[in-house]
Each structure stands twice: as structure tokens, then as C-alpha cells.
Amino acid sequence: MRRSRTRRPAAIYAVLQAVAVVLALWLSKHFQVARLSATLVALAPTLPGACLAWFAYRDDRREAAADTDAKVKALAGFVGKAEAEQRAQLIGPGAHRIDVTFHQRTEPANNATGAAPYGRLTDIVSYYQNLRPARLAITGKPGAGKTLLALDLILGLLAPPGRSDTDPVPVRFSLADWNTDRPLQEWLAHQIHQQFRDKGITLADATTLVDGYHVLPVLDGLDEMDTDTTPAGRRRAVRALEKLNDYQDPTGMAPIVLTCRTKQYEDLASLDLRMREAARIQLNDVSPGHAAAYLIARSTNPDRWDPVIDTFRDAPGGTLARSLATPWRLNLAATAYEERHPDTQAYLREPDNLNTLASPRAVRDHLLARYLPAAAHQHPTHPNRYRPDQTHHWLAALAAHLATTAPTSTASSTDIVLHQLWPMAGRRVRTADTLLAALLILLFTTLFLSRVPIDFSFTQLFNTSVVVLFALGTIRQATRPLIPEPQTLQLPQLRNPAHRRQLAPYITFGLVVGLVLGLVVGLMFGLESGFAFGLSSGGIAFGLVSGLVVGFAFGLAVGLTRSLEDAPPTDPRHPVWGNLARGLAFGLPAGLVFGLSSGGIAFGLAFGLTGGLYYFAGASRRYLVLLLCTRGRLPWHLGTFLNWAYGAGLLRISGVAYQFRHRELQDWLTTHPTP
Secondary structure, three states: OOOOOOHHHHHHHHHHHHHHHHHHHHHHHHHOOOOHHHHHHHHHHHHHHHHHHHHHHHHHHHHHHHHHHHHHHHHHHHHHHHHHHHHHHHHOHHHOOOOOEEEEOOOOOOEOEOOOOEEEHHHHHHHHHOOEOOEEEEEEOOOOOHHHHHHHHHHHHHOOOOOOOOOOEEEEEEHHHOOOOOOHHHHHHHHHHHHHHHHOOOHHHHHHHHHOOOEEEEEEOHHHOOOOOOOHHHOHHHHHHHHHHHOEEOOEEOOEEEEEEHHHHHHHHOOOOOOOOEEEEEEOOOOHHHHHHHHHHHOOOHHHHHHHHHHHHHOOOOHHHHHOOOHHHHHHHHHHHOOEOOOOOOEOOOHHHHHHOOOHHHHHHHHHHHHHHHHHHOOOOOOOOOOHHHHHHHHHHHHHHHHOOOOOOOOOOOOEOHHHOHHHHOHHHHHHHHHHHHHHHHHHHHHHHHHOOOOOOHHHHHHHHHHHHHHHHHHHHHOOOOOOOOEEEOHHHHHOHHHHHHHHHHHHHHHHHHHHHHHHHHHHHHHHHOHHHOOOHHHHHHHHHHHHHHHHHHHHHHHHEEEOOOOOOOOOOHHHHHHHHHHHHHHHHHHHHHHHHOOOHHHHHHHHHHHHHHHHOHHHHHHHHHHHHOEOOEOOOHHHHHHHHHHOOOEEEEOOEEEEOOHHHHHHHHHOOOO
16 A cells, blocks of 8 residues: 655654754743744744644545545455356356355354344345344355355445445455464455455555455355364364454454354354354255256256156155255256257256155265266366366366365365375375486486586586586485475566566666676686686676676566465466476576586576476476376376366366365265266
8 A cells, every 4th residue: 555755754844843842942941042932933934844744644644544445445346356256156057046044043152133033145235234243154064055145245245235435345265274373364464465466455455454444354164174083172263263253343343254064163162162242144955945946947948857846845855855955956956957968959867867866875976976077068168178087087086185185274175276286196206306307417417528528627627516516406406395385487577567667676686696797707717718818808708798698587587586475366377387487587598608608508408497497496397297197197288177177167266276166076076086
């Protein structure tokens, strides 16, 4: 947020003015140099300056308030657009929603007032606005529609007449990403900056908005913070609830909306751990009437669903009605049974097959097995790009990997992050990484020895030492058990004139450093020729030119490099390829210059490629090695496949991670690795 340049000078001037007035009056009285009236007259010309300082300070306060209001309004617009798109993807084709109902669950103590005993999705905004304090816990069984209810609440609070200019902006956060050792408000500000930094929301802006209570946290997925086997004393959810209960604004308990599965919330409540001063609601099963209306609305031929609807009416508590009692299961059924043959357009299956299934588990397995090929076939732009068996096999491999990843403050059991997938291949990744390093070392060493005569000159000893130390360092990088978070090269910044101007200091610094290092290298070459022939001007010229080239490249690369926290949020594939571009930008220019001075261009390119991959692009290198080690288990173009799966509605995107559309789909694939 922009700070006025007049605030500090005005404040300093006002203080000095007050000190000067007091001092002048005291001196006038103490030394009797003049009457008090004369002193006041002498001070009169300074009054305009004092007034100017006051006006500057007052205007600055108004400017800051107006700037905050503008940021609040802008954030509301960004959130509304993003969450409308997210809701559209969850609802699916036709934008048909189920008006789910819920009831209040009264806790033994510390309930918010104003909560009605019953409610429904269409009146969730008014239900929430009646709460005092405005703290709501949304619970329900898997697939009941907790996230969708939260999305409707967010969009309703952002739209007139639900929103006024003084209301906080509801922003949804995934609790699985919260390191609970970090203060809540600091984490909230960091997440807002990460989500909307490409929209101009800086970390300072986000901190101001959160600290000023202009943000309503909508915290999604308390149940995803831990596994069922995590001891109660070590659960992140426990620490999260403690911090939520400490979260206060000037009026008392600060507003919060929380979602959690019923079982996990009740497990915590049994230990007297719950969100205090809050209303808890629990989503009800979808009634047979609402389920029938939804299936009819989703179908182009509603008569096909008559056998299912008849079963709902005749046995409202039967297996089929209970199995299709959540929005998620109803969406599965509608998607699976609307699939058609690509050539004849005939329906591939009839809904009355559902009446033959004997148990809820059988219904679940039946729907999920058919949902994958149906969703692939109904892809909006690239239907059937991958075979259904391939899609199932690859997604099941990823689900199995997530099942072995315990949720922690740095890793999630639901996030598919490309540069963090390499452990799924086990020790083979580090072994293959080391073998790749050895091959590259063998390549550039062979090229070096084939071009360089064996002697004991200073230059040759220096170059050989560099190559040997570089090779040892490369092996060390290849065997590292941990890889740092990728830093990426933001090439799109070159299109923006403002960003290009920001690169000037980095390039200037790089040129200066390059000139100094180039001069040192040039002097070394010159001294090698011997003072008997005079100092070699060619060596110095080569060193200076090389230094300028490398300095410019390094300065530009440093200026364009951003960490994941500062890089604009694009699609989840960007960190890998941006990190690879950074490695090549750093490695190839330096390697080429070193090759020209020692072992030739081919040697320099091999040397630079190795350096770029192993010293500047560790995350993308491990990702590429993973693809080599998982041929058959994963596609070679994994990022392209995951983006296609997102378009098909099988996955969703959260920051730099892909996630399965629903946890039930992820868990089912874990136990069903083959179609």
C-alpha cells in the first residue's frame, strides 16, 4: 500500500515547531529578553508552516483511509471472480444446484446467538448475518456440500444487498497449508498475497487488510490437517482451534467461517476442543425429492431416470436413496449415465442398472469406476485425449503416493505439486540423478581433455582445478536428500515497461561485477604470456568482454528470478519450467565463456548445462529424473496430463498444486489401482 511522502516530514516539522515555540517562550520569560507579546509576534510567521504540517498529516490520514478502502473493494472483486469460477467447476454442466438443508447442532457451551434451528443453501447469507458473533462452523459427511455452501456464502456476502462498504471481504483458505507454528494473521496475510499478488496485492497490503480486520477468513478443511492415526496431542487441528479461539477483533471474538467433516469435528469436540462462540451447523442428506429434481434437471432425457426415481419414492430409506444422498454422489451418477458413444451418440448405460446394486459400497464403486471414463469423454476441449485405462492407472499412482504422505506443515496428503513428486520413485531418483551427473561429468571432461594440451602452465592448472571442483560439487548436488523450493525465471516481465525499468539496477550490478572479474581473468591470461613480451592486451580484452557478457546475463537472470512466494500465480506447471529456464539462463552463458577460454564451445555448453541443472535448477532436474524413473507409471508429459484432467473435472487447482476433485475419488483410486 502506498505511503505518502509527506507523512514523515510533516510529523517531524510539527514536533520541531512545538519544541521551538516552547523553547522561545521559556527563553523569553527566563532571560527577559523581550515581552511575551513580542515573542509571540516573532513566532507568528511560523504558524503557516505549522498549519501546513497539520494539513499534510490530515490529508495523509485521509489518503491512507481511501487507499485501504480501494484495496478492500479491489480484493472483493478478485475474490468474487475467482470463487465464481470455482463454484462453476464444482457444480458442473448446466449450473444446477441442490438446495441443501442443514440444522443447528447446539454445543454444551459457547454458542453464538441468533442461530436458527434450520436453514438451507439459498438463505445461508441471512443465516450467517444473524449470528453474534459472526462465527460459523459448517460440518457434514464427505460429499455433503460443505465447500459449495461456503462458496455460496462467500459470493452472497460479496454481492448486493448482502455487502456494504464496511463489511470484511470473505476469503477462502485451505487449512491443510497452515503451519500452525506461524501466527494466524501472519499466515492469512501471506496466503492473500500468494493468491492475488498478480493483481497488485502486496504483502504489505495484505497485512494491512488482515490487521485491520477487513478480511473474513473462510477456513476450509479442518479435517485435512491430520490423519486419523495422528495422536490427539500432535494434531495440527488442535493447535488451529486454539489459535482460532484466540483470534479477536476490537469488538470481541473475530468473525470466522470453518468447514470440517462431522466425524473429525466430533472427535475433537469429545476432547472439549471446538470453535468457541460459534454456531455449528450440520448438512442434512439430500432428500429423495431434491435428488430426483436434480437428476431430471441434469438429463436431456429425464424419462431414463424413472426407474431410479420410482425407487426413491418406494424406498426413501433404501440402499439407493442412502447412497445418492449427497451432492457429490448425485453429480457422479449424472455424469456417468449421461455419457454417450462418440459415433452413434447412443447412451452407453442406463440408470436402471443402479437398482441392481446391493450395498452403498457397491454403488460407490460402480459410480466412481464409470465416472472416470465419462468425465474424460465429456472434456470440453480435448475429449478422449487419453485412454480411460491410462487415466485411471496414472491417477491411481498419484493417489497411492499421496496416501503415503502424512500431512505436515510443509507437505499435504491432498496436494499434487510437480516439483515435490520425486520421492514417489524412492531411492531410484537419487541414484538416477547421480548417474546423470556422472554422465554429464564424463561428457564435459572428455571434451575438455580432448581440446586442452597436458602441461603445467598456470592457466591449465587453474582450468583443471575448476573442472575438478565443479565435478565434485555436481556429485554432491545430485545426492542431496532435500531439494530447495524452486526459484523461477519470470520472462513475461520483459513485456512490461515498468518491470524492465526495475531490471536496470540488477543489470548494472552484474556488469560492474563482470568487469571486475573479467579484469582479473584478463590479467591472469596476460601474466601467463610473460612480462618478456609485455602484458597481453588480448587476454585483458577477452576477460573484459567475457565479464560483460556473463555479468549482463547474470544480472538479467537475477532480476527476473522470483521465489514461488513472489512469482505471479499461474498454472501449477510453471514452477518446474520456470526453474529450468532459470538454470539455463545462469549456466549456459557462464559455461560458454569458460569454454571459449579453455576447452571449446562444445565443452562450454556441456559444462554450462551441467552447472545450470545442478546448481540453479534442482527442483526441475529432480522432476525430469522422476519422469525417467516412472516410465509406465506416469506419462512423460505429466504436467500436460494433469492440466487435461483438471479440464475434465477430475482434478482442481489450489495455488501451485493439483488436487483430486473430491477426497472420496482420491481414496477410491488408492485402493483400486486398475480399472
